[in-house]
Amino acid sequence: MKDSTGISMSVIRRLPRYYQYLTDLSNNGIERISSSELAEKMGLTASQIRQDFNCFGGFGLQGYGYNTAQLANALAGILGLDSDFSAILIGAGNLGKAVAAHLFSEQNGFRLIAVFDSDKKLEGKKVGKFSILHMDALEDFCKQNKPVTAVLCVPDNAAKEVALKLDSLGVKSFWNFSHFDISSILPNSRVENVHLKDSLMTLCFLIKSDMGKN
Amino acid sequence: MKDSTGISMSVIRRLPRYYQYLTDLSNNGIERISSSELAEKMGLTASQIRQDFNCFGGFGLQGYGYNTAQLANALAGILGLDSDFSAILIGAGNLGKAVAAHLFSEQNGFRLIAVFDSDKKLEGKKVGKFSILHMDALEDFCKQNKPVTAVLCVPDNAAKEVALKLDSLGVKSFWNFSHFDISSILPNSRVENVHLKDSLMTLCFLIKSDMGKN
């Protein structure tokens, strides 16, 4: 399956990993790496790595390999990590707080601009540098600030209503931590799902399978 | 790529979604569904769904379709959600607390049995029904209780040490929320990664691509 850029989703999903590996290498003073060395480290094949990079242009040098810093930088550009997409967080529970603290502290292409919660008791409390706003303030806020993305850390049963509301206010991309299937009601929005339950169930299956072997 | 059971990973990763869709349908009083109706709902093809289910046996009835409750139940069995794998949580920050509260409250194949943190100040504080234990108590606890799985909600720079320690104490499966690549140091352990940063970067790329289109 290709995305709108013509790059296959399997390649796209490998880009962040490449970026992070190359950044680490560069930070550790390793200047160059060959596709086969990187393949070894990442558990891929050298062919695959060369194919992947060549979707975006020639970043290597024959007989030398790839310059880690340069390639990391190129990948940052490809991923758009220099972007400044405005994001609002809906749901200031433990999950929301963790996401705000760990994922929006660095240059990841997004800038968190507000935190909302439906609980009146949380209004005004702090999440990092943000004072929690009540959901009643959402409409005015969106009209004024036109956030690009919403991060949904709300309970499954609230997700549908919140997503529809945000869509009506012009938010067209979602980082969705709820189990609700936003794409089914908003087929034209961009939705990136983080389905923790799926991940845990998969682990369960695999552990069960592993045990069967022994 | 096949796992040890001979089932391809792409099929395995669809199982939790099937399970949840079918459970929802059943809970909403919908008794039967055809592969084409389910395909429509889930954004897959009917062929794919029939192929997937038939990896595990014939759950349908010609001319009728699939019984939702029965199939959900079969999938729960296949996934091993009736298991009772003991799990310990390492890291009682916001992320750890969220995971403890939301993912281990239901029948997901695991039972949380303890929560650890390296911060002495958190010792004795509660996470749900658990009193946080200090990491100093980890060794004795593992020797006595032999947990099957560890959930790593620790900072990236602590993950390596913690994973090696747990490995030495007999823990051979990990639900890893850190960015550290556990598999590279423990190739024989089962590791399920939740790489939130990758997910966010992917979203960044896709939003950027979408914008280019318009």
Place this chain on the structure above:
DNA sequence: TAGATTGTTAATCGATTAACAATC
């Protein structure tokens, strides 16, 4: 230059889709 390693094309493999006979 010789050695190394890329970029790129061709071959293989696996996953998805299509088709249809089986059967409820």
Place this chain on the structure above:
DNA sequence: TAGATTGTTAATCGATTAACAATC
């Protein structure tokens, strides 16, 4: 029985791997 829909085999498609000429 006729209609519907599965289970399953065959065809297609796409992703991964292998190979090698280009070139630093």
